[in-house]
Amino acid sequence: DTAVSQTPKYLVTQMGNDKSIKCEQNLGHDTMYWYKQDSKKFLKIMFSYNNKELIINETVPNRFSPKSPDKAHLNLHINSLELGDSAVYFCASSQDLGTSGAYEQYFGPGTRLTVT
Amino acid sequence: QKEVEQNSGPLSVPEGAIASLNCTYSDRGSQSFFWYRQYSGKSPELIMFIYSNGDKEDGRFTAQLNKASQYVSLLIRDSQPSDSATYLCAVTDDKIIFGKGTRLHILP
Numbered sequence: 001d002t003a004v005s006q007t008p009k010y011l012v013t014q015m016g017n018d019k020s021i022k023c024e025q026n027l028g029h030d031t032m033y034w035y036k037q038d039s040k041k042f043l044k045i046m047f048s049y050n051n052k053e054l055i056i057n058e059t060v061p062n063r064f065s066p067k068s069p070d071k072a073h074l075n076l077h078i079n080s081l082e083l084g085d086s087a088v089y090f091c092a093s094s095q096d097l098g099t100s101g102a103y104e105q106y107f108g109p110g111t112r113l114t115v116t
Numbered sequence: 117q118k119e120v121e122q123n124s125g126p127l128s129v130p131e132g133a134i135a136s137l138n139c140t141y142s143d144r145g146s147q148s149f150f151w152y153r154q155y156s157g158k159s160p161e162l163i164m165f166i167y168s169n170g171d172k173e174d175g176r177f178t179a180q181l182n183k184a185s186q187y188v189s190l191l192i193r194d195s196q197p198s199d200s201a202t203y204l205c206a207v208t209d210d211k212i213i214f215g216k217g218t219r220l221h222i223l224p
């Protein structure tokens with residue numbers, strides 16, 4: 001049974017388009033994250049949500065907007081896609097921040113976004 | 117700026133030997149330390165975490181933390197070809213920061 005799932009697995013689109021990536025976790029965790037892993041494999045946190053509230057919002061363009069309809073879901077919407085947005089995007093979840101399990105993260109399979 | 121440094125490798129280790137992976141971090145206030153394994157084309161997988169100075173063992177894996185030296189390491193005993201992957205060190209205080217990873221290659 002999949003713990004953290006993402007859709008789609010692959011996304012190929014043209015510059016200027018708007019796209020969304022969906023993430024769901026069935027671990028009962030309170031905190032969810034979005035990461036970007038670039039071509040050099042550097043994994044960088046973008047957003048963190050705790051109980052549907054934005055906790056961390058790193059310096060990312062405002063074209064990226066996370067949305068959390070409930071604590072099991074965290075979606076990522078990207079407007080006006082650019083070539084530099086091409087990367088693998090990972091969703092992750094963990095127990096509540098401030099607990100001993102915080103940051104013991106479980107990652108989804110990733111979404112490979114290619115912007116042409 | 118807070119940083120987590122790892123040698124990118126590749127680190128080549130003969131099968132059956134001990135693989136030693138190292139990580140240094142810049143923020144002395146860091147609280148928690150993690151090692152993730154990432155196979156090519158796959159997502160990171162948590163394999164070890166350590167919060168206190170000293171050693172923590174789990175099967176063939178040992179994490180070592182020295183907060184005074186701002187240094188955390190991962191030892192893999194009896195290395196297997198299936199251990200070939202990129203190992204990411206992660207450090208947290210108010211947020212998590214990942215190193216760029218060390219590629220480990222176990223030679224059969």
